[in-house]
Amino acid sequence: MSPANPQSRRDFLRGGTAKKTAEKSDAAAPVRRPPGEEPATTVDPTARPYLTKVGRRAMACEFQVYFNAGQFADAEVAAIEALDVVEAIEAQLTVYREESELSRLNRQARRESVSIADNLYELIERCVDLFHQTDAAFDITSGPLSKIWGFARREGRVPEAKEIATAREHIGSHLVELDANGPSVRFLDPQVEINLGGIGKGYALDEAAECLAARGVDDYLLHGGKSSVLARGRHLEHPRGWSVGLVHPLNPKQRIAEIALVDQALSTSGSGTQFIRHQGRRLGHILDPRTGWPAEGVLSATVVCDSAAEADALSTALFVLGPEKAKEFCDRRPDVQAVLIVSGEREGTIRIEPLNIDPQRWALLDS
Structure with a gap:
């Protein structure tokens, strides 16, 4: 794919929309300091090993690549x-640009079968499969619910019961008809629309990793907005892997655990910043498409697996499923x-529930 805003690599390295610095990564370096103490952000470039960072803004967040300098x-x-x-994937998958391939699909598939690019077809097919695997907790057609709750505009409100019922009549990935011979997609309900925001960042990381592998770069950490992370190979200074911190869902400045990633991806979903209060309840922006209401019972869900796209989707799904059903899912998927x-x-306290986590790859930090 070609980028949406091409620019010369020379201009990029000079400053433009990218940043390249030799520094220690807060996401990639193990934390061994008192809680609340900020990490160092720069190091003496003569001290080895250190990391090089290249970043660019996309998908409403900062994407960054860290690799061992030299x-x-x-x-x-x-x-x-x-x-x-x-950047090219954002141009293809965004619903905020009329000219994107996904926007075209949403306009036309309500009337007819629409031929689409192989990669987009495979991604949608994967999403429909995850819809069935998660008992509909992950659903790429649930965008209308976010709209009526106001979370799509970051203006939360509690809709009327009739609004929720009406929206739910037109959502469900079973309403997306796939034809691999096209490949093509058709909607079985004229009001269905697809939004890939719940998997898009992870998918972009997976595709970026393929690009790096083709260039022979196999030790690095990629992240999109820090909530979606993909690590390959090793940090030279830390053979356990690339260490990623988990933050307290109610106090984002506090790290509570670390997970060391080796050839794995990680994604965290939570409603710590986007929520409204209604009749004494704290209602977050992650909605359960099966009820039409915000999911409750989990403050944050972090998933580690091989694929960043799947980690993205499943962190949302496990958040929606809740502790008991999430455990059942992980039992089926070791x-x-x-x-x-x-x-x-007690109010203000948390409980941490690890599922299938390798005890050699994660550790709680002192509170």
Whole structure:
């Protein structure tokens, strides 16, 4: 794919929309300091090993690539090409641009079968499969619910029961008809629309990783907005892997755990910043498409698995499913690791529930 806003690699490296610095990564370096103490952000470039970072804004967040400085020739150029891939995927998948392929699909598939690119078809097919695997907790057609709740505009409100019922009549990934021979997609309800926001960042990371692999770069950490992370190979200084911190869902400045990633992806879903209060209840922006109401019972859900796209989707799904059903899901899928954070017995406290997590790969931090 070609990037939406092409620019020369030379201009990119000079400053433009990217940043390249030699520094220690807060996401990639193990934390061994008192809680609340901020990490160092720069180091002496003569002290090895250190990390190089290349970043670009896309999908309403900052995407960044970290790699071991000096390990690979032309690593910065490879990182720029990987971010070009992210930008091209945003141009294809966004629902906020009328000319995107997904916007065209949403306009036309309500009337007829629409031929689409192979990669988009495969992504939608994957989403429909996850819809069935998660008992409809992950649903790419649930966008109308976000609209009536106001979360799509960050203006939360409690809709009338009739609004919720009407919206629910027209959602459900079973209403998306797939034809692999096209490949093509058709909607079985004229009011169905697809939004890939729940999997798009992770998918972009997976595709960016393919780009880096093709250039021979195989030790790095990629993230999109810090909530979606993909790590390959090793941080030279830390053979356990690339260490990623989990934050307290009610106090984002406090780290409560670390997970070391080796050839894995991680995604966290939570409603710590987007929520409204209604009749004494705290209602977050992650909605349960099966009820039309905000999901309750989990403060944050973190998933670790091989694919960043799947980690993205499943972190949302496990948040929606709640602790009991999430455990049942992880029992069926031992390849999926998860950390659920739920409310503790006393107000303001939390309980951490690890599911399938390798005890050698994660650790709680002192509170």
